[in-house]
Amino acid sequence: MDKKTKALELYLEGFKLVEIAQQLGISQPAVTKILRQFPEYHQEKERRKKENEKRAKEWRNEYKKQKREQYEEEYELLQKDHREAVQSLSRKGRLSNDVLIKLCILHYDYSKEKERLVFNESAGKRPADLPKSTYVHKNVLKQFRV
Incomplete structure:
Protein backbone atom coordinates (compact mmCIF):
# COMPACT_ATOMS: atom_id res chain seq x y z
CA MET A 1 0.00 0.00 0.00
CA ASP A 2 1.43 3.39 -0.95
CA LYS A 3 1.77 6.35 1.41
CA LYS A 4 -1.20 8.24 -0.08
CA THR A 5 -3.80 5.59 0.61
CA LYS A 6 -2.24 4.72 3.97
CA ALA A 7 -2.37 8.38 5.00
CA LEU A 8 -6.04 8.62 3.98
CA GLU A 9 -6.94 5.42 5.84
CA LEU A 10 -5.23 6.61 9.03
CA TYR A 11 -6.92 10.01 8.80
CA LEU A 12 -10.35 8.44 8.32
CA GLU A 13 -9.69 6.19 11.34
CA GLY A 14 -9.32 9.31 13.47
CA PHE A 15 -5.58 9.82 13.68
CA LYS A 16 -4.21 13.36 13.80
CA LEU A 17 -1.94 14.72 11.07
CA VAL A 18 1.08 14.69 13.37
CA GLU A 19 0.51 11.03 14.28
CA ILE A 20 0.15 10.08 10.60
CA ALA A 21 3.37 11.93 9.76
CA GLN A 22 5.23 10.02 12.49
CA GLN A 23 3.94 6.65 11.29
CA LEU A 24 4.75 7.32 7.64
CA GLY A 25 8.08 9.01 8.40
CA ILE A 26 7.25 12.24 6.55
CA SER A 27 6.56 15.81 7.63
CA GLN A 28 3.13 17.03 8.70
CA PRO A 29 2.87 19.55 5.82
CA ALA A 30 3.59 16.68 3.40
CA VAL A 31 0.72 14.67 4.92
CA THR A 32 -1.60 17.65 4.49
CA LYS A 33 -0.52 18.05 0.87
CA ILE A 34 -1.21 14.36 0.20
CA LEU A 35 -4.60 14.39 1.90
CA ARG A 36 -5.85 17.49 0.07
CA GLN A 37 -6.03 15.42 -3.10
CA PHE A 38 -8.90 13.31 -1.68
CA PRO A 39 -12.51 14.56 -1.35
CA GLU A 40 -12.96 12.25 1.66
CA TYR A 41 -10.35 14.33 3.51
CA HIS A 42 -12.41 17.52 3.16
CA GLN A 43 -15.58 15.75 4.32
CA GLU A 44 -13.81 14.25 7.33
CA LYS A 45 -12.20 17.59 8.13
CA GLU A 46 -15.65 19.28 8.16
CA ARG A 47 -17.07 16.50 10.32
CA ARG A 48 -14.22 16.89 12.85
CA LYS A 49 -14.65 20.64 12.82
CA LYS A 50 -18.38 20.35 13.66
CA GLU A 51 -17.62 17.77 16.34
CA ASN A 52 -15.01 20.04 17.94
CA GLU A 53 -17.42 23.00 17.86
CA LYS A 54 -20.07 20.88 19.56
CA ARG A 55 -17.58 19.71 22.20
CA ALA A 56 -16.41 23.29 22.81
CA LYS A 57 -20.01 24.48 23.19
CA GLU A 58 -20.72 21.73 25.73
CA TRP A 59 -17.55 22.63 27.65
CA ARG A 60 -18.53 26.33 27.72
CA ASN A 61 -22.02 25.49 28.97
CA GLU A 62 -20.60 23.27 31.70
CA TYR A 63 -18.13 25.99 32.69
CA LYS A 64 -20.93 28.58 32.90
CA LYS A 65 -23.01 26.18 34.99
CA GLN A 66 -20.14 25.66 37.45
CA LYS A 67 -19.61 29.42 37.74
CA ARG A 68 -23.33 29.95 38.39
CA GLU A 69 -23.29 27.34 41.16
CA GLN A 70 -20.15 28.90 42.64
CA TYR A 71 -21.77 32.32 42.96
CA GLU A 72 -25.20 31.04 43.94
CA GLU A 73 -24.44 31.18 47.69
CA GLU A 74 -23.03 34.69 47.45
CA TYR A 75 -26.10 35.77 45.48
CA GLU A 76 -28.42 34.33 48.14
CA LEU A 77 -26.56 36.27 50.87
CA LEU A 78 -26.81 39.42 48.80
CA GLN A 79 -30.55 38.88 48.36
CA LYS A 80 -30.94 38.36 52.12
CA ASP A 81 -29.11 41.61 52.87
CA HIS A 82 -31.24 43.37 50.28
CA ARG A 83 -34.47 42.08 51.84
CA GLU A 84 -33.30 43.23 55.30
CA ALA A 85 -32.47 46.67 53.94
CA VAL A 86 -35.83 46.95 52.20
CA GLN A 87 -37.64 45.96 55.38
CA SER A 88 -35.71 48.41 57.53
CA LEU A 89 -36.33 51.26 55.08
CA SER A 90 -39.99 50.55 54.54
CA ARG A 91 -41.07 50.35 58.18
CA LYS A 92 -40.93 53.93 59.40
CA GLY A 93 -39.18 55.61 56.52
CA ARG A 94 -36.25 55.97 58.90
CA LEU A 95 -33.39 53.60 59.73
CA SER A 96 -32.86 52.36 63.25
Missing part, protein backbone atom coordinates in the same frame (compact mmCIF):
# COMPACT_ATOMS: atom_id res chain seq x y z
CA ASN A 97 -29.59 53.17 65.05
CA ASP A 98 -28.47 49.55 64.76
CA VAL A 99 -28.95 49.53 61.00
CA LEU A 100 -27.22 52.92 60.60
CA ILE A 101 -24.23 51.75 62.63
CA LYS A 102 -24.10 48.49 60.71
CA LEU A 103 -23.98 50.44 57.43
CA CYS A 104 -21.29 52.83 58.72
CA ILE A 105 -19.33 50.41 60.90
CA LEU A 106 -15.98 51.54 59.48
CA HIS A 107 -16.48 54.98 61.04
CA TYR A 108 -16.84 53.56 64.56
CA ASP A 109 -14.16 52.42 66.98
CA TYR A 110 -14.64 50.07 69.90
CA SER A 111 -14.01 51.65 73.31
CA LYS A 112 -12.87 48.90 75.65
CA GLU A 113 -13.47 50.70 78.93
CA LYS A 114 -16.99 51.85 78.01
CA GLU A 115 -17.84 48.73 76.00
CA ARG A 116 -19.31 50.95 73.34
CA LEU A 117 -18.86 51.77 69.70
CA VAL A 118 -17.84 55.42 69.47
CA PHE A 119 -17.95 57.50 66.28
CA ASN A 120 -14.43 58.32 65.07
CA GLU A 121 -14.34 62.06 64.34
CA SER A 122 -11.18 61.65 62.24
CA ALA A 123 -13.37 59.85 59.65
CA GLY A 124 -15.13 63.13 58.99
CA LYS A 125 -18.01 65.14 60.39
CA ARG A 126 -20.70 62.97 61.94
CA PRO A 127 -24.11 63.26 60.27
CA ALA A 128 -26.95 64.27 62.59
CA ASP A 129 -28.78 60.97 62.18
CA LEU A 130 -25.79 58.84 63.28
CA PRO A 131 -25.48 58.28 67.05
CA LYS A 132 -22.24 59.35 68.77
CA SER A 133 -21.99 55.99 70.52
CA THR A 134 -23.93 52.83 71.16
CA TYR A 135 -23.68 49.99 73.65
CA VAL A 136 -22.23 46.73 72.38
CA HIS A 137 -22.48 43.46 74.26
CA LYS A 138 -19.17 41.63 74.81
CA ASN A 139 -20.19 38.62 72.72
CA VAL A 140 -21.63 40.54 69.78
CA LEU A 141 -18.64 42.36 68.29
CA LYS A 142 -15.61 40.28 69.22
CA GLN A 143 -13.66 41.72 66.29
CA PHE A 144 -13.41 45.06 68.12
CA ARG A 145 -11.95 43.56 71.27
CA VAL A 146 -8.18 43.60 71.52
